[in-house]
Amino acid sequence: MSQGTPLNEAQALDWLRQLEDPGQRYYAAWWLGRMRSNHPEAVPLLIQALTERGPRPDPASGIDEPNPVARNAARALGKLADSRAVDPLLTALESSDDGLREAAARSLGQLGALKARQAILRRLAPGPLVAGAPRPGTSRLTEPCEALLEALGALGWQNEDGSTVTDRKPLLEVVQAYVDHERPLIRSAAYRSLLQLTQEDCWGEQLVNLLLHNELQVRRAALLDLGVTGWRPAGAAVAGTLAENSLKLIALRGLVENSPARNRTSPSPSPEEVGLLLAMDDLL
């Protein structure tokens, strides 16, 4: 398989059109997502690539995951904001390849695909001891719980017809079952999702607790999760976390931009936002 990345959009489309070299297809799919291509052929070609299975991973090629073309196509479709991708991604969510299900779940969340809510919920419903059980012989769980939980949080409560979900209890019960999962990254995803879905401070406080976790990987995840929720009371704790400044800056940007308190019509920052901006200044 070839290595390297396409030079431009025309080459990326050519690479994705050809069927001989899966390496070229893999990097082409990545490129189109990364560059947010809006070429009319990009989405149809990626949808087609989503159905490709194989080849076996070949470490020599630099590609070390199964179904690499389909997975990268799923990831790219999440970035291209085209609703034609929703149904094909829902099909991918039922794949036997959990890595592909993971990529599909993330992208459905990114696309705000409200019709995916029930399918995602069904995957999580068996609970942390089943869907969240480690798969023997691997470091992965039966279901890609982190991606599924995050997608539910991203979708919120809106229905496809514009109304909002009235009976929230069933969904919240499924998500809440994961807050005691043995893996801190799964707990972080559950807190993030619950904070987005309920706006209850207790979930933000749990995320702040994870900023003190002894593993850097967990602190990083909690930083990014707080940024996505925009939960501003975390500002000082984010700024003081033992992690790279670059990540703390991304998280603080999230608190500024993603908070429900953000006044989108005001051109100037509020006093609370000024506090967050000054905390960012200190991290530059």
Next chain:
Amino acid sequence: MTRPPDSRQVQALMDAVQAARTADDLTDAVENLSACAHPMAIPCLIQVLGFNNPGAAVAAVDGLVAIGAAAVPAILANLDDYNYGARAWSVRALAGIGDLRGLPLLERALAQDIGPSVRRAAARGMGGLQPHGFTAQQRQELAERILPQLKAACGDEEWIVRYAVAVGLEGMDHWWLPPAAQRQRLLDTLQPLADPRREAAPVVWLRARLALNRLTTTPSAARA
């Protein structure tokens, strides 16, 4: 107030840095050494910049910034062209110190470095220069040199670099002390960053807007 540490105490803190076995121990030891801000610690702190341990490097940068101008010659003399991480941390230290001898390195970093974290530090550092003893004429000349470079960096592809440019432009006001007509040039340079139609990242235009608000509500060159 505690007395400044004597050389024996500093030596003991440096020995602790050399003896540290784990990443966390190293970070703790460097934090202790940095806290004393003693010039004797400079070589040891510079050495830590090359260890590929972000926690310890942050602490070492803090120590070098606290020591200030006395650390600049050694930082410049020890730049390691082959250790990208160490060079990035050196730029961070020089940006924090604000000594003009470090300016050529900041300029090269802002224009050419591949790492956004290095470019952002350089942009912020240009706003934090401390041209001690400069006449108004010399400050004006320095501003003429730096303003076009920050203006060019407004087009950086990374949001965090553009954010740091807004901070750097606001910071320029503190050492430039420009008369009103000159200050307008700062405001004009900030304007595109503060415009939601031209700047994609809301956090960048909010920061640029904050800079504009603060620059237009403090009287210009009042302290000159």
